[in-house]
Amino acid sequence: MTGKAANPPASPPANPAASPAASPFAGLFAEAERQLTICNACRYCEGYCAVFPALERRRELTSGDITHLADLCHDCRDCYTACMYAPPHEFAINPPAVLSAVRRHTYDEYLPRLPWPASRRGAIAAAALASVAVLASLAVWIGGAGAAGGAGAARGSAAAAGSPYQVIAYPALLAAVGLPALWSVVVMARSGARYWRATGGRGLTRPTALRAALRQAATLRNLRGGGAECSYPADEPSAARRRLHGFVAWGFLACVASTVAAAISQDIAGDPPPYPVLSAPVLLGIAGGAGLIVGCGGLLVLRRRAARAAAGGDAARADPALKDPALRDQALRDQALEDPALARRGYALLTGLLLLAVTGLLTLVLRDSAAFAPVLGIHLAAVVACFAIAPYTKFMHVVYRFLALVHDNAEPI
């Protein structure tokens, strides 16, 4: 075969593997831009989710745009499954992987800078969890001792059996839970603000955009794959993840509502705990705890299955969700569709919520038994720890993704 006639000088899109980048993040954004430029010339995926229509409204991509698109991505993986340019094609398009890597980077970028290197933040989070848990346990036992010596008397009435104030004095409980919660709220608000500035966000004062974003978040519109459902955990369409996420989100909100209901009963209605089973705090708590257990447990199973698909071997081959050889090969080939560090944060969030739900329900079940005090102690320790580390887990996606949805809905079509 003779060679081609002289072509104009080829200037292929930037390839971070070929061109030394100023920083790893510059290389990451260059790679995201390379892939998204091909996506914008193709557009086959625009029916799946909000990411591709948002991409099509942009002719040039800034790093803020790429961050916005990455947080708009719900990681359903339909685009990857549908992409004829996915590896082993030489264009090597893999939006779930590159966008999750961008999310991981930006999650780090907008959190308060800790005095440790960023690469060690996973270890730091684990250490924080352990130390806070220990501290909280100590606090609980000290509080418990105080309660036995007359904390109830300090409140003017003896705490009833099955009341937390048997174990820990109310001010101690408020401080132990409130301080880490306040810390997390401040960190998340500050991180959200930094994200909002970096992505040029707009629409927070626009009721239509807020309403649409709330609706899309509540219904997980972007996890529906345009009606095709998601290619998760393997590449078969499935509604499992969307439904399980619903259990987690609504379960979490029910737990928040339970706490609010308890606060109203105690501080406004003047009715101290414990509350009967047929009361708003307990019913909401049971529903929330059950939702969290079903949702988190199910999502952990899905994550395990996705990891198994990525790990390959006989387990993957035997997995009924991976029976289509093309999809199995694809799953096996791409070991990390989700950034590994981000995946660990996902595990951290799900495990933490599961722990909260299980220990919370146990305190209810065991509140008339001798095990009540230690179980409540463990539950409170878990609450304190989870509140303290929430911004360093995948919990942050709630903030960024909601802001991305608001921004998306505020953009002119």
Next chain:
Amino acid sequence: MTDPWDVVVIGGGNAGLVAAITARERVSRVLLLERAPAALRGGNTRHTRNVRCVHDTGDAYTPGVYSYDELWRDLCAVGDGPADEGLASRTVRLSASVPSWMSAHGVRWQPPLTGTLHLGRTNRFFLGGGKALVNTYHRTAAAAGVTVRYDCTAEDLEFSGDRCSAVVVSGTGGRTRIEARAVVCASGGFEANIGWLRQYWGEAADNFLVRGPATNDGRMLAALYSAGAARAGQERGFHSVAIDARSPRFDGGIATRLDSIPFSVVVNAHGERFYDEGEELWPKRYAIWGRNIAGQPGQIAYSIWDAKVNRLFLPPMYPPVVADDIGAVATGLGLDARAVTETVTAYNKAVVAGSFDPSRLDGCRTSGLEPPKSNWAQPIDTPPFYGIAMRPGITFTFMGVRITEEGRVRREDDGVFGNVFAAGEIMSGNILSSGYLGGFGLTIGTVWGRIAGAGAAGAAAAGAPGVAAAGSATAGGGG
């Protein structure tokens, strides 16, 4: 496995998958041979996105009516019109049932993609594009009990009399024979076989880029010809569009194509214009530009536009040459700056003032210029200026085998093969001559995949040439 398969389908693109699914609804043992590894399955279908069908009422995905007569007129208006009027009209007529068949076999739809001007009424877009379609059909086929072999290349066909008795394949297990009661050839064109193209195009073929996989080398077509199959279609018939000259030699697909032409001027290697860039609405004319460029020196051409129109078409995958004057753009493209500047200056002077409207034939044209630009002509005068080099990107070749109304392959001696059927690009030369209509390749593949799949099942069930097969093919195709 010693029993012959009822139906062996050669090729795992749209036509092959449709044929295999259709055959499996009638007979029990159906085998599909896919030459690619599983991750790259689907052939050219991976790069498709819509299907052009007659519809007498509109719906959410194809608003408005697209009648038989209108699709027929559109088909007559491209290239030299339909090749075989009987088979072409059958294709158009049966296209009306294609969307419902696709929906019934798992396909989902989406509204017309953004930026695909003028296609929404006539073409239905399936959700996620061609690879999603292929994935869906594989799921449907697997659930129905079709067996699929990957990395399996059909090398040759064995005949006894007018019947094919076995397919010779090579793959991971070496070279083996697969016995079949009936065969569907849905193995595509020969566009990736540059040596074969060179027979009709000469050295120019060396400058053609191929939009689909390198596996489309026409091996089964050659096997059918050497077994005495009759030819259909023109030697130079192909669907070819203008794509970026920097695209990969094979498999660049949709992202490499360029939609700037109607808003630009196009010059050849000498810096001269050679064809009316604004002749017709883009979906009706995009497919002539591959051929136009194939006829130019070096098989290369250059689209040049300015800032006014830069956002009116889909963004190109590769960055254009950008500069503040035309001469610098020309130099950046490796062209003679003076020649290109003269061409653009002459064009600008010839533009007649009008009301520019990209959504319709706006009549903004040149006067006294040869060749003219008949629509969307505006002076190229607003910096920055942009330029991209383009080459012919061949999607598929039309020359294939002649077939009967039942999809059976005809012989040169006026007979037919008793149990060999064809569907898709390998028989597209029965319908297309030299031009192409966007989305019609999928129509041909689906219509004739159903006909060939039903025909092959009938031939396998009858076990003898001719008997009952024709009747069941007709029922299957129309059903």
